[in-house]
Amino acid sequence: AKPPVHIAISGAAGQICYALLFRIACGDLLGPDQPVRLQLLDLEQALPAVWGVVMELEDCAFPLLEGVDVTADPHVAFADIDAAFLVGSRPRSKGMERRDLLAANAAIFRTQGQALDRAAKREARVLVVGNPANTNAWVLAEHAPGFARDNITSMIRLDHNRAASQLATQANVNVGEIERLAVWGNHSPTMYADWTNAVVGGEPLPRLIGDPDWCTDTLIPQVAQRGTAIIEARGASSAASAANAALDHMRDWLLGSDGRWVSMGLSSTGEYDIPEGLMCGVPAICSPGSVERVSGLRLDDFQHMMIQRSVAELVQERDAVSLLLKEQSVSSADR
Numbered sequence: 001a002k003p004p005v006h007i008a009i010s011g012a013a014g015q016i017c018y019a020l021l022f023r024i025a026c027g028d029l030l031g032p033d034q035p036v037r038l039q040l041l042d043l044e045q046a047l048p049a050v051w052g053v054v055m056e057l058e059d060c061a062f063p064l065l066e067g068v069d070v071t072a073d074p075h076v077a078f079a080d081i082d083a084a085f086l087v088g089s090r091p092r093s094k095g096m097e098r099r100d101l102l103a104a105n106a107a108i109f110r111t112q113g114q115a116l117d118r119a120a121k122r123e124a125r126v127l128v129v130g131n132p133a134n135t136n137a138w139v140l141a142e143h144a145p146g147f148a149r150d151n152i153t154s155m156i157r158l159d160h161n162r163a164a165s166q167l168a169t170q171a172n173v174n175v176g177e178i179e180r181l182a183v184w185g186n187h188s189p190t191m192y193a194d195w196t197n198a199v200v201g202g203e204p205l206p207r208l209i210g211d212p213d214w215c216t217d218t219l220i221p222q223v224a225q226r227g228t229a230i231i232e233a234r235g236a237s238s239a240a241s242a243a244n245a246a247l248d249h250m251r252d253w254l255l256g257s258d259g260r261w262v263s264m265g266l267s268s269t270g271e272y273d274i275p276e277g278l279m280c281g282v283p284a285i286c287s288p289g290s291v292e293r294v295s296g297l298r299l300d301d302f303q304h305m306m307i308q309r310s311v312a313e314l315v316q317e318r319d320a321v322s323l324l325l326k327e328q329s330v331s332s333a334d335r
């Protein structure tokens with residue numbers, strides 16, 4: 001039998017993980033011949049709930065699940081892992097300032113970056129889902145200098161999948177036929193769902209849809225507001241679809257995307273006027289274990305403006321966090 005792939009997952013007691021863990025354990029990530037071992041991380045006070053989820057995992061009798069570890073210590077969770085889904089983060093509580101939210105998450109992802117650097121396999125592939133996902137991934141990468149920059153990514157795939165689904169309905173085609181769709185920027189309402197290059201069977205999608213304004217008037221706002229629509233309808237934020245997107249992101253990354261474009265939060269190379277090192281959603285093509293950015297696209301003024309709008313928000317977030325991290329290290333040196 002193959003040795004198991006070791007996968008760390010944080011936020012294990014949360015609602016996204018309540019969908020994600022079961023799908024990984026049943027083989028949806030790595031296929032029906034690859035055993036997995038799950039290394040679950042959550043806060044100390046959430047561990048009893050994690051143990052409840054572990055009981056349910058046991059009760060599924062998944063043949064591919066070789067074992068589950070539960071811990072509140074990131075060093076233990078990240079020991080010798082091949083991949084990580086970092087889903088846990090600090091949510092905004094009532095009356096909490098944005099600055100406090102950023103500071104809390106900066107501290108979490110600094111600690112986790114250091115633990116990753118120390119404990120994980122160098123070639124581990126890491127996906128940050130917990131919000132603000134792009135900036136959290138940036139903080140993580142800054143504190144895991146032993147990691148190749150491209151081995152730390154953030155999730156914009158939910159927005160990509162949402163856009164693909166809306167496009168398929170509008171064009172009356174199967175969603176699996178859509179290629180060369182891109183979602184740029186931050187996982188926030190400023191993200192830019194870009195259909196410019198999208199095709200179905202070689203036919204440009206904008207032409208198939210036939211309404212040049214549909215992207216701006218309908219697609220972009222609908223994708224941007226989808227998360228809010230789900231919260232209003234369900235009384236809780238997207239969970240199964242977020243877990244599905246995390247799985248899609250990691251599966252395409254580890255196994256390859258078969259020449260298809262996917263959207264991923266990647267550390268920028270400076271192309272398209274996205275500042276170098278910024279963690280930002282861009283189109284990419286994956287071959288097993290590696291990502292190739294879609295480069296050399298000619299952007300028109302509208303595309304450029306839309307990307308820069310989201311990039312500006314990301315830069316602001318990164319600069320604010322960078323300052324907060326400096327303050328945090330100064331005050332811990334004072335102590």
Ligand code: NAI
Pocket residue numbers: 010011012013014015016017041042043046087088089090091108128129130131132133155156157158159187237238239242
């Ligand atoms: P949730 O609140 O149900 O669960 C979060 C879990 O993380 C809790 O069990 C909590 O105890 C844990 N946690 C908090 N701090 C932690 C830490 N320092 N280490 C380990 N675990 C920690 O939240 P849910 O719905 O599962 O969402 C998780 C995150 O994913 C949220 O930040 C949410 O905003 C984000 N998200 C991101 C999406 C994206 O497209 N990038 C899409 C949907 C959600």
